[in-house]
Amino acid sequence: MSAPHAPLRLPANQPPQFYRGGDAIAELRGLSASASDFGPEDWVGSITTMYGQDTNGLTKLDDGRWLRDAVRADPTGWLGAKHVEAFSDSTGLLVKLLDAGQRLPVHFHPTDAFARKHFDSHFGKTEAWIVVGTYGDDPRVYPGFRETLSRKTIDEWVREQDTPSMLDALNSVPVTAGDTVYIPAGLPHAIGEGVFVVELQQPTDFSLTIEWRDFLDSPEKGHLGIGFDTALETLDTSGWDPDRLETIIRRTAGAEGSTVDLLADGSGEFFRADQLRPAGPLALDPSFAVLVVMDGAGTLRTEHGDELTLSRGETLVVPFAAGATELSGDVTIIRCRPPAPERRT
The missing domain is CATH 2.60.120.10 (Jelly Rolls)
Structure with missing residues (x-):
């Protein structure tokens, strides 16, 4: 459970x-x-x-x-x-x-x-x-x-x-x-x-x-x-x-890297979005997030021991209390997050 x-x-x-x-x-x-x-x-x-x-x-x-x-x-x-x-x-x-x-x-x-x-x-x-x-x-x-x-x-x-x-x-x-x-x-x-x-x-x-x-x-x-x-x-x-x-x-089609910031400067006041494509285990800080799995398959592990297999077409919500997470596999994910609290007044 x-x-x-x-x-x-x-x-x-x-x-x-x-x-x-x-x-x-x-x-x-x-x-x-x-x-x-x-x-x-x-x-x-x-x-x-x-x-x-x-x-x-x-x-x-x-x-x-x-x-x-x-x-x-x-x-x-x-x-x-x-x-x-x-x-x-x-x-x-x-x-x-x-x-x-x-x-x-x-x-x-x-x-x-x-x-x-x-x-x-x-x-x-x-x-x-x-x-x-x-x-x-x-x-x-x-x-x-x-x-x-x-x-x-x-x-x-x-x-x-x-x-x-x-x-x-x-x-x-x-x-x-x-x-x-x-x-x-x-x-x-x-x-x-x-x-x-x-x-x-x-x-x-x-x-x-x-x-x-x-x-x-x-x-x-x-x-x-x-x-x-x-x-x-x-x-x-x-x-x-x-x-x-x-x-x-x-x-951003040709952008390389395990994490790619997708949106134009100035948008961070309202939301954040990045492409995740791990070359090896990719550590992610605690954050509320919505994940859209665009391609491939992978695994998401939380610091509490939860482990989810991910496949193309799935969507997920990640609570802050899931803590630090680790993404691995041959998978491409779009991670959507609200603005960092310090970006909004």
Whole structure:
């Protein structure tokens, strides 16, 4: 029997979404199903519900408890004392597997300050994408406006639902596995068809969708009830030229080493992600973490004597109280963690 805070394998957790996708998730997990049977997002180690819902989105543990409730019952054991001091009983993190079976709409997310004011939340929704696979003719992403735009222009596009103008105004960046894109709160963006990512986010579901027609039932779902006039106050309308864009994009496909930091500078205030590929036994410090096994097979051992075999497609949550761990084997893992407590004030 495992210790109370041993690492735990997690089942797929795919709440219903408004867009198509999911076959890449099924393939990674070794399941046979169509995209319509699964879903484009798998919320991994989630204490977050879909916006306005009671439980959809939450991770359920094998013992029947929501992970959210387990963490609240023992935040220090799950998260560590320093994390609890900084973030209370929130993990500070939401991880998703996201398989875009169609292009996502143009949208953006609120900053922390905006979320506190309008959504009574300590967290906004900064996010990052780790591209782990692509398919189709032209996989690409759309981060930020190419040139600075006036609020009047954007108001007109939203009112008219002028999708061609919205898309044309965004940067269009082809991607392949190993590319990572950091998306600060407020940055307009979309993910194109055929892009499969491990996505890190702050633990909220606040999406302000300016391209709502053909995706959402009503404009109210686009602005989450606060009105587009208010929502657009947190939109980054500044231009992101190629030099500026390079500050949020990394190309890590050829990176070597047992531990590779995957995300752009500046993202550490919100979350951390690294690729683990041990050349021999790899020691890992105590930390709350979500693990996604991308390839191969290996073993995770804890200082308390727990030992888990790992294989491609598995997802796990590791509590802080698991202590120091050791990873070995011919395995590739993406490790997702909240920010170090000292990185947030």
